[in-house]
Amino acid sequence: MTSTAGTHAPMALRALALSKSFGDVVAVDDVNLDVQPGEFLGVLGPSGCGKTTLLRLVAGFERPDGGGIEVGGRAVAGPRRNLPPEQRRIGMVFQESALFPHLDVAGNIGFGLPRRGRETRVAELVALVGLAGLQHRMPHELSGGQQQRVAVARALAPDPALILLDEPFSSLDATLRSQLRTEVREILRSAGATTLFVTHDQGEALEISDRVAVMRAGRIEQISTPEELYLRPVNRFVAGFVGEANLIAGEVRHGEVQTIVGRFRAPVGSLVDGDSAEVLLRPEQLHMRALDLLETPPRPESVLRVVRRVFHGSEVHHVLRNPDGIEIEAATSSSATLEIGTEVIAHARAHEVPVYPLDEPA
Amino acid sequence: METVAPPTAAARSASRTPAPPAWLIGAGVLVALLGLLPIGYLLVLAGSSEDALSLVLRDRTVGVLGRTLLLAATVTSASVLIGVPMAWLTTRSDLPGRRWWTILGILPLVVPSYVGGYAVVAAFGPRGALQSLLEPFGVTRLPELYGFPGAALALTLFSFPYVVLSVRGALLRMDPAYEEVSRSLGRGPWRTFFTVTVPQLRPAITAGALLVALYSLADFGAVSLLQFDSFTRAIYVQYRASFDPTLAAVLALMLVACTAGVLLAEARLRGRARYHRSGAGASRPAATVHLGAWRWPALAYCAMVVGLAVAVPIGTIGYWFIRGIGAGEPLTLVLDATLNSVLASGLAALLAVLASIPVAVLAVRHRGMLAATLERATYAGFALPGIVIGLAFVFVAARYLPWMYQTLPLLLVAYLVRFVPEAVGITRASLLQVSPRIEEVARTLGRPPSAVLREVTLPIIRPGLMAGGALVFLTAMKELPTTILLAPTGFDTLAVRIWSATSEGFFARAAAPALLMVIVAALSLGFVLRQERDR
Numbered sequence: 001m002t003s004t005a006g007t008h009a010p011m012a013l014r015a016l017a018l019s020k021s022f023g024d025v026v027a028v029d030d031v032n033l034d035v036q037p038g039e040f041l042g043v044l045g046p047s048g049c050g051k052t053t054l055l056r057l058v059a060g061f062e063r064p065d066g067g068g069i070e071v072g073g074r075a076v077a078g079p080r081r082n083l084p085p086e087q088r089r090i091g092m093v094f095q096e097s098a099l100f101p102h103l104d105v106a107g108n109i110g111f112g113l114p115r116r117g118r119e120t121r122v123a124e125l126v127a128l129v130g131l132a133g134l135q136h137r138m139p140h141e142l143s144g145g146q147q148q149r150v151a152v153a154r155a156l157a158p159d160p161a162l163i164l165l166d167e168p169f170s171s172l173d174a175t176l177r178s179q180l181r182t183e184v185r186e187i188l189r190s191a192g193a194t195t196l197f198v199t200h201d202q203g204e205a206l207e208i209s210d211r212v213a214v215m216r217a218g219r220i221e222q223i224s225t226p227e228e229l230y231l232r233p234v235n236r237f238v239a240g241f242v243g244e245a246n247l248i249a250g251e252v253r254h255g256e257v258q259t260i261v262g263r264f265r266a267p268v269g270s271l272v273d274g275d276s277a278e279v280l281l282r283p284e285q286l287h288m289r290a291l292d293l294l295e296t297p298p299r300p301e302s303v304l305r306v307v308r309r310v311f312h313g314s315e316v317h318h319v320l321r322n323p324d325g326i327e328i329e330a331a332t333s334s335s336a337t338l339e340i341g342t343e344v345i346a347h348a349r350a351h352e353v354p355v356y357p358l359d360e361p362a
Numbered sequence: 363m364e365t366v367a368p369p370t371a372a373a374r375s376a377s378r379t380p381a382p383p384a385w386l387i388g389a390g391v392l393v394a395l396l397g398l399l400p401i402g403y404l405l406v407l408a409g410s411s412e413d414a415l416s417l418v419l420r421d422r423t424v425g426v427l428g429r430t431l432l433l434a435a436t437v438t439s440a441s442v443l444i445g446v447p448m449a450w451l452t453t454r455s456d457l458p459g460r461r462w463w464t465i466l467g468i469l470p471l472v473v474p475s476y477v478g479g480y481a482v483v484a485a486f487g488p489r490g491a492l493q494s495l496l497e498p499f500g501v502t503r504l505p506e507l508y509g510f511p512g513a514a515l516a517l518t519l520f521s522f523p524y525v526v527l528s529v530r531g532a533l534l535r536m537d538p539a540y541e542e543v544s545r546s547l548g549r550g551p552w553r554t555f556f557t558v559t560v561p562q563l564r565p566a567i568t569a570g571a572l573l574v575a576l577y578s579l580a581d582f583g584a585v586s587l588l589q590f591d592s593f594t595r596a597i598y599v600q601y602r603a604s605f606d607p608t609l610a611a612v613l614a615l616m617l618v619a620c621t622a623g624v625l626l627a628e629a630r631l632r633g634r635a636r637y638h639r640s641g642a643g644a645s646r647p648a649a650t651v652h653l654g655a656w657r658w659p660a661l662a663y664c665a666m667v668v669g670l671a672v673a674v675p676i677g678t679i680g681y682w683f684i685r686g687i688g689a690g691e692p693l694t695l696v697l698d699a700t701l702n703s704v705l706a707s708g709l710a711a712l713l714a715v716l717a718s719i720p721v722a723v724l725a726v727r728h729r730g731m732l733a734a735t736l737e738r739a740t741y742a743g744f745a746l747p748g749i750v751i752g753l754a755f756v757f758v759a760a761r762y763l764p765w766m767y768q769t770l771p772l773l774l775v776a777y778l779v780r781f782v783p784e785a786v787g788i789t790r791a792s793l794l795q796v797s798p799r800i801e802e803v804a805r806t807l808g809r810p811p812s813a814v815l816r817e818v819t820l821p822i823i824r825p826g827l828m829a830g831g832a833l834v835f836l837t838a839m840k841e842l843p844t845t846i847l848l849a850p851t852g853f854d855t856l857a858v859r860i861w862s863a864t865s866e867g868f869f870a871r872a873a874a875p876a877l878l879m880v881i882v883a884a885l886s887l888g889f890v891l892r893q894e895r896d897r
Contacts (some may be wrong), residue, residue, distance in 0.1 A: 061802055092806045098799040102821045112807030151803075158807065247765035 010073025012037045012194035013058065013162050014284075018067035020053055027053040030067070035162075040188065040195045044202055046241070050218040052200045055164050059092055060085035072161035081152055091155030092192075095167040098145035099139035105150050106135040112158040125153040129187055144172050145180045156191050162309030163174065163188065167196040169204065179191035181208055202242050206230065214238050230282075236356050239280045244317075246286065246328045247278040249358065257355055260302045260322055261286060262347045267355055276358035281348050283317055286330035288344040298345050304328070306342045320346060382728040383811050389720035394739035396717075396779050400746060400754030401618060404611045411608040418612055427616060428506030430579065430592040433513060434620075437578040438571050440518040444667055445525025446567060452526075453533040455651045463664050464530075465562055470671035471523045472883040473841045476861050477876045478520040478581025482512055482673035484682055484869040490680050491869075513590035519671040520584075529554055532566030538648035551651070572628040579620050580747035582843040583857075587864050593617040594749045594843065601847070607757050609678050614750045621745055623727035627884060679876045693860070695876045703855040706770065706845075707838035710777035711785075711831040717778055718785035720828060725786075725813070727801075730890045737786065740766040744783040752847030773848040777838050784837060785830040792826025793819070829889075836886030840879065856882075 013035040020028040027050040043051045056062045060083060062078065068078035071090065076083045091112075097266050099108050110122045126132055131151040139147060139212045148168055155163055168184070169177045185208040199205050205212050206226040213223040214237075222234045233239035236247055243261055250259035252275045257264045263277045271277055292301065304320035307327075315331045318338060330346050338344065408414045417423060451457045452464040473481070485491045487507050492546050540562065544554040582594040589595070593613055600610040653660055724733040743751065755776045759767040766772045796819060802816045820827070842857040849858060856875040863872035 059802070059806060061805075084810065085802070086808045088812055090806050092803055094799040094803070096797055096799055097804050098797055100800060100804070100818055100822070102818075102824075111804065154803070154807070160806075348492070 004283035009037055011035060011070065012039065012198060014070040015054075016070075017020060018054070018057060018069065019065050020050075020057055020062060021065055026050075026218045028057060028064075031218070031220055033105065033213065033220065035194060035196060038183065038192055038206065040197065040210045042205035042212040043196060043198045043215060044205040044241070045200065046214050047200055049215040049315070051200075051215050052166060053218075054215070055166055055196065055198050058162070059090055059164055060088050067351060087347070089161045091154050091158070091160040091163045091170045093148070093151045093163070093165045095170050097139070097144075097151040099147055099150055099154075101139050104136050104138050105131060105142070108139070108150055109153045109157050111154060116320055121157060125157055128156075128191065129153045130183075137151075145176050148172070148180060148184070149187070152187060156193060162195065163193045163195045165195060167199055168197075170199075170201070177204075178207075206242065212242075214241060216241075232354055233280065236278065236280075239354065239356075244283055244329060246281045247356070248281060248326075248328060249276060249278050251276055260299075260304075260326070260346075261328070264348075264350075265352050271355070271357055278356050278358055280354040280356070281328075281350075283329045283331035284315070285348050285350055285353070286328065286346045287349065288318065288320070288330050288332070288338065288346050290338065291343040291345065294345065295354045302345050304344050304346055306338050306340050306344065309340065309358070311338060320344065382724055382733075384722050385812070386724060386728075387732070389717075390724045390733075390736045393721050393782065396735040396775065397740045397742045397782065399758065400751045400779060401615075401742060402722070402832070403614050403743070403754050403758050404618075407611040408615055414608065414612055417609055418616065423603060423609075423613065426591060426593055426596045426613065429510075429590070430617070430620065433510070433585070433590065433592050434575050434578045436514045438575045439515045440514070441498070441522035441525050442571050442572045444518070444522045445570060446529055448664065448667065449526045449529035449533060450556050450663065453530055454648060454656050455653050455657075455660070457653060457657065457660055457664070457685070463668070466668045466672055467664070468523045468887075469668075469774045470520045470675075471608035472880055472887050473520045473671075474583065474717065474842070474857070474879055474883055475517065475520060475577075476587060476623065476842050476857065476864070477579045477679075477879050477883075478516045478675060479512075479584035480860055480864040480869070480872050480876055481678045482516045482519075482584075483507070483864060484872070485674050485678040486512075489867065489869075491678050503874035508589045510590055512588035513585045513592070516584040516588060517578045520572045522667075522671070524573040524577070524810060528566045528570035529563055532563050533648075535620075536562055536648070541648065541779070555698070569628065569665060572624055575624050576621060576628075579617065579624065580749075582747070582749050583861060586845050587861065593620070594747060596612070597753060598843070598846075599748050610753055611757070613754050617747060618745070618750055621747065625745055628835055654752060676880075679873050679880070682869045682873035683877055686873050689870060691870050691874070693874060695871075696856075699854050699856045699859045699875060700878065702853055703839050703857070706773060706777070706849075706853075707835045707842055709774050710771075710781060710838040711835040713774055713778045714781045714785040714834045715789070715827050715831045717782050717791040719815075719820070719827075721782075722789035722793050725817075727798065739775070740786055741783045743779045743781070746780075747843070748780060748841060749843040749847070751776055752844040755779075755844075756847050764796075768850045770850055773845065773850070773853075776844050776848050777841065780841065780844055781834045781837055785834050788826055788833065789823065790825040792829075795826075796822050833886065833889060836882055836889065838887070839882045 011034045013033065015031055015033040018028055018031040018033075019026070021070070029050070031054060043054060045051045057064050057077070058071075062139070063082050064077055069076050071088055075081060076088050100111065103111065105126070106122050109125050110118045113121055122135070126135055129152060131146060131149060134146070136143070139150070142150065151168070165184075169181050172180060181204060188342060197205070197209065209226060211223055211225055212229055214221045214229065216237055222229060222238050224232075229238065229242050233242060239245045239247065248259045248261060250257040250264075252258075252266045252271045252273055254273065255266055255268075257266050257271075257277050257279055259279060261281065266277065288304075291298070301322055301324060304322050306318050307321045308319040310317040310319070311334070314334060316334050316337045317329050317331050319327055319329055321327050328346065332338070374497070389622045404854070411417075448463075448467045452460055452467060457463060470478075483490060486504060487493075488504065490504075493501065493504055536559075540558050541554055544558045549557065555629050580594070582598065584762050586595045586598060591599075593616065597613045598611050600613060601607075636841065721737055725737045755772060756767070763772070801814050801818060801821070804818045805811075809817065839855075840857060842861055845855050845858055846861065854862075856879055860872045860879060863869070863875075
């Protein structure tokens with residue numbers, strides 16, 4: 001058995017240089033990952049990025065081509081061993097609830113439990129997921145949300161070392177979805193479960209995860225807290241994938257990136273005068289001012305015209321276009337919108353924002 | 363994993379499916395080998411004989427081939443000529459009583475060929491019902507029935523509904539817009555029918571015709587009762603007459619070659635038919651054609667077809683049944699045969715369903731070369747006429763397993779080979795309904811694959827397994843040639859009883875089992891139609 005470094009409790013999940021290809025498609029490429037006990041880790045990425053394969057490798061449904069996996073300090077997959085799923089102490093919840101249609105709620109929850117003490121444990125879990133009184137319903141007699149709660153209870157019942165959620169809310173409609181994800185998060189928190197949660201929905205990942213791993217083309221691009229991911233994405237891909245992003249090009253002069261919406265500090269060392277770079281500005285970081293309120297006339301390329309408005313409830317996003325055709329998006333509260341056609345300049349109050357050199361591959 | 367990089371899509375699906383457990387492969391291979399045994403052994407038998415090729419070219423053999431093909435061609439064309447108008451009248455016209463004609467036009471399918479043969483002989487043959495009815499008028503002889511005319515008549519009457527069913531389906535699916543466009547471009551109803559409708563129906567007509575052709579190639583009951591020397595009867599006669607199995611094996615292989623030819627043609631034409639089908643969602647019904655005065659000939663036509671194919675057999679069976687009761691025909695014999703039929707068919711159904719499980723699981727959950735090969739080998743039973751399977755097992759048992767010859771277990775093995783494809787079809791369809799995620803969840807909850815199959819998959823697909831079992835049971839009840847060749851001495855089933863009584867001219871003795879058989883066949887037809895509707 002491989003021991004983990006340090007004297008602390010072992011990681012709930014550890015992936016070491018994990019790789020998996022299907023033919024010449026590399027699905028998971030040298031992935032390293034540590035999940036702390038009790039942590040809720042979101043794995044976020046576009047479809048086909050390898051996040052589901054990562055989950056299936058951890059569960060034991062796929063055999064890695066290289067690297068290893070430890071669950072609770074115990075090696076479950078590696079060069080010399082590959083434990084089958086039934087020996088990994090892992091609970092799994094799928095997008096389709098995948099309840100056993102021939103068993104009732106109690107039968108589903110108790111499926112992974114030894115006969116002794118089964119009833120007590122089932123009753124505990126039924127109460128935990130708030131389905132008391134429905135033990136003897138069959139799956140088809142439950143609503144979509146109830147089915148997913150049963151699926152969560154069933155995964156939790158044998159007290160697994162790790163819970164894997166594979167897009168568990170995608171098949172539900174929007175309202176139910178946000179309600180259920182809060183509930184499920186609460187259930188897992190109170191059970192003290194360690195969770196790996198795969199989703200392509202960035203809002204969902206940011207909302208309920210302790211940390212989020214963003215994947216692209218089989219690789220993990222960044223693992224951070226949701227705040228860090230939103231405010232300081234490591235590259236343009238993460239910036240664009242997490243939240244709405246304006247990537248505004250500029251040129252470095254005197255240690256600053258000069259753009260049509262202002263000047264921003266260029267990171268020391270990586271950029272020199274004359275380099276091209278992009279700065280990341282979220283729509284809510286940009287402020288607009290109508291031209292006629294300005295004291296000094298702006299440079300012509302900074303003049304932006306409101307070409308479209310997108311209503312988001314509490315906020316309204318204004319799509320702005322400059323004479324060169326560059327479009328950026330700025331948010332205001334819905335009570336302070338500007339008419340389409342208004343000419344404005346935009347600026348950001350922040351001076352230190354993420355800057356990405358433009359010669360770096362995207 | 364592999365050193366050579368194969369095409370992406372194939373590699374992806376190949377490595378996405380986990381390797382099946384050894385016991386599953388073992389069971390699947392066993393079933394597949396059984397499926398290949400008949401044809402394999404016949405090939406060995408024919409191949410080991412030096413004069414096999416000369417047997418093929420012998421006058422008698424060539425004559426049998428010619429007669430078989432002539433029969434198949436005649437029955438197929440006649441079925442198309444009868445079936446297409448019937449299908450059109452019951453879907454597109456205002457024929458009075460259209461719905462009744464629809465049902466009556468399909469009903470002949472419930473008459474197994476040997477019951478049909480029996481009905482034809484017992485109605486129109488010498489000493490048959492028609493002659494007895496005409497006797498008071500001095501009619502002592504009817505035109506000769508035995509041989510080609512009787513066989514062609516019996517097979518056509520009880521297989522033309524295959525054409526009706528497939529053409530009906532096509533007419534109902536067809537988008538009426540094509541015909542409307544043709545009319546709007548100035549073509550009258552007749553020209554539109556022949557230049558627009560018929561070309562679109564061609565795939566459906568071909569599909570139905572090929573089913574009829576297969577049916578008449580494989581049929582043993584009708585041709586043997588009507589004493590027409592096509593392959594199936596020649597094989598049987600040869601087998602009875604001599605201990606040298608070579609000629610029978612050669613005949614059987616030639617019959618299989620004919621069947622394979624028809625199946626290949628069907629596969630190719632069916633592929634094209636799919637290509638021809640117009641886009642989905644053409645559910646708007648076509649306008650009904652008003653027959654006007656044409657309705658009288660149309661009615662007469664339907665009445666004649668249905669009269670011959672439904673009223674005659676039912677009437678004949680009823681006539682002889684009543685005469686049999688009057689003459690004190692013992693019904694205990696029927697009870698005996700029924701019990702034998704139920705026993706053999708029930709066990710066959712059980713075996714076929716059990717055997718279908720490994721094959722279907724491999725085909726659905728572990729797709730790949732191995733699974734596809736096993737599944738195809740299993741389907742061999744579909745392509746082989748019953749007489750061929752029966753013959754092969756007779757030879758195998760006589761040579762290697764004399765202690766099994768003419769025992770119930772050997773009969774059941776032959777039934778298994780013959781009917782496992784039906785069970786695999788249904789088991790496979792039900793497995794496809796079960797999400798693999800459900801099985802994966804069970805794995806994570808601590809169950810190895812065998813326990814997942816036992817505790818999760820099989821309980822979920824139980825209704826499908828029961829349905830497959832019921833279908834095999836009903837089909838096995840009707841099976842004649844395999845039973846004749848392999849049943850233990852004295853183990854008469856309903857099918858054998860009908861056949862032997864008819865062969866010997868005891869029409870009244872055959873009536874009660876024939877009646878029972880029509881009921882069984884009606885149940886199985888209803889069952890198949892319901893399955894198709896649910897799909």
